Amino acid sequence: MENKEVYPNPQKDMKILDAGAGTGGIGEMLKARGYTNIDALDISQEMLNLAAAKNLYKNLICAPLKDTHMEEIETAEYDTVLCAGTIVYGQVKPGAIEQCARFVKPGGLFIFSIRVDSFDPVGLGFSEKCQELEKSGKWSLVWKEKRELHATPNEERLRYCYLITYKILK
Ligand SMILES: C[S@@+](CC[C@H](N)C(=O)[O-])C[C@H]1O[C@@H](n2cnc3c(N)ncnc32)[C@H](O)[C@@H]1O
Numbered sequence: 001m002e003n004k005e006v007y008p009n010p011q012k013d014m015k016i017l018d019a020g021a022g023t024g025g026i027g028e029m030l031k032a033r034g035y036t037n038i039d040a041l042d043i044s045q046e047m048l049n050l051a052a053a054k055n056l057y058k059n060l061i062c063a064p065l066k067d068t069h070m071e072e073i074e075t076a077e078y079d080t081v082l083c084a085g086t087i088v089y090g091q092v093k094p095g096a097i098e099q100c101a102r103f104v105k106p107g108g109l110f111i112f113s114i115r116v117d118s119f120d121p122v123g124l125g126f127s128e129k130c131q132e133l134e135k136s137g138k139w140s141l142v143w144k145e146k147r148e149l150h151a152t153p154n155e156e157r158l159r160y161c162y163l164i165t166y167k168i169l170k
Contacts, residue, residue, distance in 0.1 A: 006142050012035055013036050014037060014080060015037050015078050015079050016030065016035060016038045016080045016081070017038075017040075017041060017078045017081045017082070018030070018038055018039070018041070019081055019083040020084065020085065021042050022047050022086075023047055023051050024051035024054050024056045025084070026084050027056035027057055028056060031056050037058060038058065039057055039058055039059040039060070039078075040057040041062075041065070041073075042060075042061075042062065043063065043064040043065070048062055065083075065086065065092050065096040066093065067093040067095025067096050067099065068095070068099075069099070073099075074103075075102050075103070076104065076105040076106070078104055079104070079105055080104065080108050081100050081104050081110050083111070083112040084112070084113050086112075087113075087114045087118070088115055088118050089115075089117075089124050089126070094126045097126065101133055101138055101166070101168060106169060106170055107167070107168065108168050109142070109165055111163070112164055113162065113164070114126060114161060114164065115160070115161045116160040116161060119162055134166075138169060139169055140167050141164070142167050143163075143165040144162055144163070144164045147162070149161040
């Protein structure tokens with residue numbers, strides 16, 4: 001699928017949240033593509049300090065993604081929320097996905113990666129939460145693909161993750 005089909009006419013100054021930003025890998029990719037209005041959220045101030053040194057982000061928000069109302073972020077504050085390598089069983093609860101959806105304006109996107117072994121098993125709650133939000137009309141699935149996951153360059157174990165994009169409807 002072409003990017004222009006997923007998000008027609010993206011503005012380079014649209015407001016983006018990089019949730020679980022770490023040291024800013026996603027921010028670097030966005031900056032290289034010309035995006036200028038990006039905030040970073042991470043549970044770790046140390047990670048945010050490293051990201052800050054790269055001058056990628058407008059605002060740095062030190063807070064955990066959680067499954068209850070996150071006062072740090074307004075409803076519909078962002079055009080797009082990205083979350084790479086952060087939503088994992090044992091680290092972030094499934095309800096945090098609903099918070100991320102809340103941060104996005106109707107018409108905007110929530111794009112996240114999640115390990116297959118967190119998403120697929122029934123009972124962990126991640127796929128169930130995504131289906132629940134689809135059934136309630138909160139969002140619709142735009143794109144889901146399975147990719148090899150390389151957490152480190154020389155990793156020998158072959159693991160997989162999904163890259164999933166939802167469009168926020170309301
Ligand atoms: C594997 S790194 C990914 C960093 C970056 N997104 C990337 O793709 O390069 C995961 C990040 O999630 C952050 N993190 C872990 N649990 C979190 C939580 N509950 N809320 C917010 N950030 C969290 C960690 O501090 C770390 O920076």
